[in-house]
Amino acid sequence: MSYLNDEQHKIVSDAVGKAELTTSGEILTVLADRSDGYSDVVMVWAAALSFTAMSIFAVVPVPFLNLWDSLIGGWSHEWTTGELASMTIGLGLIAFAATWAILQWDPLRFALIPAPVKTARCHNQAVKHFKVGAEARTHGRTGILIYLSMSEHRAEIVADRPIAEKVEAEVWGEAMVDMLKEIKQGRIAEGMAAGVRDVGFVLSQHFPRGDEDENELPDRLIEV
Numbered sequence: 001m002s003y004l005n006d007e008q009h010k011i012v013s014d015a016v017g018k019a020e021l022t023t024s025g026e027i028l029t030v031l032a033d034r035s036d037g038y039s040d041v042v043m044v045w046a047a048a049l050s051f052t053a054m055s056i057f058a059v060v061p062v063p064f065l066n067l068w069d070s071l072i073g074g075w076s077h078e079w080t081t082g083e084l085a086s087m088t089i090g091l092g093l094i095a096f097a098a099t100w101a102i103l104q105w106d107p108l109r110f111a112l113i114p115a116p117v118k119t120a121r122c123h124n125q126a127v128k129h130f131k132v133g134a135e136a137r138t139h140g141r142t143g144i145l146i147y148l149s150m151s152e153h154r155a156e157i158v159a160d161r162p163i164a165e166k167v168e169a170e171v172w173g174e175a176m177v178d179m180l181k182e183i184k185q186g187r188i189a190e191g192m193a194a195g196v197r198d199v200g201f202v203l204s205q206h207f208p209r210g211d212e213d214e215n216e217l218p219d220r221l222i223e224v
Contacts, residue, residue: 003150015196027219028222033150033151038109064087123156129147
């Protein structure tokens, strides 16, 4: 899924190119639709609701049995232990399948994912992208990644070790605020460009550009 057109991609790429004119730091930008499929979380919800349905049936079976009797013609009969066990298992399977199917709808699935889980998955994915695309890939190990995950509504900034040693993580807070302020208004490209400018300003203070510095990482925004 693509969120930005060519013109909007250019807004971010131009911001990266301009920011790197004043620093030896290399800024990599990644825009992701989501950081994870969360199939394990869906499985937990499905199993929990399946167990809940079976537990309710075990405690108050009469309404369920009356409903079943009405569906097969309204004749009641004595339920055997085997039939009750089959009904319990069947009810659990129906609840599991129904929950799994319903949670394929992204808005509901992401609404039911705990915030700490989304934050952790987003961070882990940002680190993976950083390791592949930026870590130790510059001469002075001055790569930094700005990662935005749309479905989780999360952003991460991950920096190479020399940057992290000089710049406290809290310093990137202003870049996050400026970036998310625009993104919340639907201006994704402008938000990422704002974050790039703030990151570039911080990097220029600690890692000013030298005469022999070269562009070692792509300026273009990567959508995944």
